[in-house]
Amino acid sequence: MTIFAVVVSRLSKAILTLLAIAILNFFLIHAAPGDPAVVLAGEAGAADEQMIEQLRERFGLDQPLYVQLGKYVAGIVQLDLGYSFRQGAPVAELIADRLPATLLLTLTAFVVSLVLGIAFGVAAAARVGKPSDTVLTTMALLFYATPLYWLALMAVLVFSVWFGWLPGFGYETVGANYTGLERVLDIGSHLILPALTLGLFFTAVYMRMARASMLEVSQLDFVKTAKAKGLSDAVIRRRHILRNAILPVVTLAGLQAGQLVGGAVLTETVFAWPGIGRLMFESLAARDYNTILGVFLVSAAMVILFNIVTDIVYRIVDPRIGARS
Amino acid sequence: MKYLKVTTFLIAAALASPVAAQEAGGRLDIVVQPEPPGLMLGLVQNGPTQLVAGDIYESLLRYDSDLTPMPSLAKSWEISDDGLTYTFKLNEGVKWHDGEDFTADDVVFSADVFLRETHARLRASLAYVKSITAPDPMTVVFKLKEPFGPFINAFENGTMPIVPKHIYEGTDFANNPANATPIGTGPFKFKEWVKGSHIHLVKNEDYYVDGLPYLDEVFYRVIPDAAARAVAFETGEVDVLPGGSVENWDIPRLAEMDGVCVTEKGWEFLAPLAWMWLNNREGPTANEKFRQAVMYAMDREFMRDVVWNGFGKVATGPIASSTNFYSDDVTIYDHNPDKAKELLAEMGYDGEPVRILPLPYGETWQRWAEAVRQNLSEVGINAEIDSSDVAGWNEKTSQWDYDMAFTYLYQYGDPALGVSRNYTADRIKKGSPWNNVEGYENLALDEKWAAAATMVTPEEREAAYAEIQKEIVDDVPVAWMQELTFPTIYRCNVNDLVTTAIGINDGPRNAWIKK
DSSP, X not given: OOHHHHHHHHHHHHXXXXXXXXXXXXXXXXXXXXXXXXXXXXXXXXXXXHHHHHHHHHHTTTSOHHHHHHHHHHHHHTTOOXXXXXXXXXXXXHHHHHHHHHHHHHHHHHHHHHHHHHXXXXXXXXXXXXXXXXXXXXXXXXXXXXXXXXXXXXXXXXXXXXXXXXXXXXXXXTTOOOOHHHHHHHHHHHHHHHHHXXXXXXXXXXXXXXXXXXXXXXXXHHHHHHHHHTOOHHHIIIIIIIHHHHHHHHHHHHXXXXXXXXXXXXXXXXXXXXSHHHHHHHHHHTTOHHHHHHHHHHHHHHHHHHHHHHHHHHHHHOHHHHHHO | OEEOHHHHHXXXXXXXXXXXXXXXXXXXXXXXXXXXXXXXXXXXXXXXXXXXXXXXXXXSEEEOTTOOEEESSEEEEEEOTTSOEXXXXXXXXXXOTTSOBOOHHHHHIIIIIIHHHHOHHHHHHHTTEEEEEEEETTEEEEEESSOOXXXXXXXXXXXXXXXXXXXXXXXXXXXXXXGGSOOOSSSEEEEEEETTTEEEEEEOTTOSSTTOOOOSEEEEEEOOXXXXXXXXXXXXXXXXXXXXXXXGGGHHHHHTSTTEEEEOOSOTTTOOEEEEEEOSSSSGGGSHHHHHHHHHXXXXXXXXXXXXXXOSEEOXXXXXXXXXXXXXXXXXXXXXXXXXXXXXXXXXXXXOOEEEEOOSSSHHHHHHHHHHHHHHHHTTOOEEEOOOOHHHHHHHHHTTOOSEEEEEEOOTTSHHXXXXXXXXXXXXXXXXXXXXXXXXOOHHHHHHHHHHHTXXXXXXXXXXXXHHHHHHHHHOSEEEEEEOOOOEEEETTEESOOOSTTGGGGGGGTOEEOO
């Protein structure tokens, strides 16, 4: 099967999967206690029954569930994610507003952690059992086990409060109105702490995966054959072991890349990063149905998309996969 | 005619007019949490919206910390002797932020059309109003059907924000595109809202009070995590932490920093009073003796000192001490575990468990519920904590699915506006958590609440409310906990930030920064 045929086949299945996910999400969110009208009315401090009824009517929540579902599905078929009850704006607009910040944070963390994770993993595997391996694996375990929330607060405490080196929160300096390179540098300095906090966890994950996989592959027969041929260790590691050992890391990275758009709720919350993770969290608390469903749907679409991308990357990294199918 | 305006006007003039020592210019960064759902104050009146939009919109009056009215859009006012006619003279030369003239028609439209449709709380007061008219462009007359003492408190910014008629008349208010760029008459204009980050307001150069505002711009900063908000203040990113921005245990640490001031003022109008609804319908809490036992079992002073870090005041009954007509001539429930045990023995309490539903507003409330459970278990009450998120709390309380549930409500300066709504039988309605959720029925007392609201003189009302408080405190329909104060933390070089009964909600109007 050519790559093009794979993409077409997967995309057609993806549309049905997305529809099923949308419907499932719809029921899940309606099964949670409370509804947006009561939450919104509550925020007014002194609502009455009339106000709640008005809000339900305005949001269409007074209609039977199947009617609401029908309208929702009809909307998404036309690529309309609906209107946010709480924020009074189209959901697509809200998501689009938050998307750049989220992608910047998660992609940076993703790329950094992938590169560092594989590099450290390969390095540790090459020195298995030696002190440097122990140091690297211990560090990985530490970053894997430390709660992100705590790590984030400590990073702020040390680098912002004590040393004052880096801004502790936000996306850029508010009110500074920087442009051009100044703005890039400003956003960059705000990005360091959240991206590093988020990235450390994933670095640990990739490193452990790369190390284990490298060790496993290095025991296989073809490696012995390569050694028997008289190839140098460096060449064997790069051309033979790494190329085979990287597949599980690609799988894992593909899965995680799909979740990038969902944002990183904790990191975005601690660092006041105006991304989608926070939008989702706040919408969930307010039972802002359309916004939550919109974020879920976009996240699901990304997971599916990245699965397709992963499949294609597989074929490039390991041509045997394409040949077999 | 009775004139309320003379002394208050002088005080207000002293507060409002520029003095040489005050310095113009500068920028103020204030935390807003959570991010407001919208900034159109006529549509949304929650705390964060009022904090920001309170600088954009105005009402006819403001109130000092004794709840005495002061001029705002109205420069003077008169109440007829029979308490039925309220006449307001408006300030001249007031312009909307888009340059249109503000007139009495805007007031009539706001109160009679816009807010009648959108503002649940004001609607309750407007039920007493027969007509709202504008005999000339600078005069507004409210005529009431019967006297309603608290009506003078209805002209606060969050209660009756004046909205522009030329923008909203004949439109679908909730979906008007202008809601995204609010136009008011206030001291600051809306400039930009970067969702998830900040809201930027700039000085209204055409503000009708000469010299005001002093500040050039105000940034409201959205920082979702309480610990991060404390850090933002520590690192100098923000200048003001409005009440409730940080957890209570962070307050002493921040207050000790150099150049940091703390004030508990600015909550007199809202006067948040916290209590636990006790389900009067079923379970042990349906028994009056059990409810009294709960009151005696609790060491509320300890809770105030430890859980709230000493901020606030133990409540004596349904009316907060800063609200008009408060009386402390009531049964005082001190911490008396022996008395609680006696009452439980008298009622024959069999150890049936009761669920405590904390208010899901952060750690302090969770700890408060734990302290209550501890106190109750000491007298033999079997209590368990039933946690939930905000939507779940709303669902459980509005469907009466609880035994004891924490809540707090604002009092808006008068028992008829913010207190009686929780206790009268006509307010027992399933589906809403802002009424008589506990299910307390005392029809004789209901008549007294109704009569007290419509008495003409303050003296009559004072006597009536004293009687009500005495009686209801013995019934213990709910467990009154504490008058909450949410301290405002700010840099001491910010002056005149909290000068009225709604504090920082209209603070930037007069605030100035000493350089």
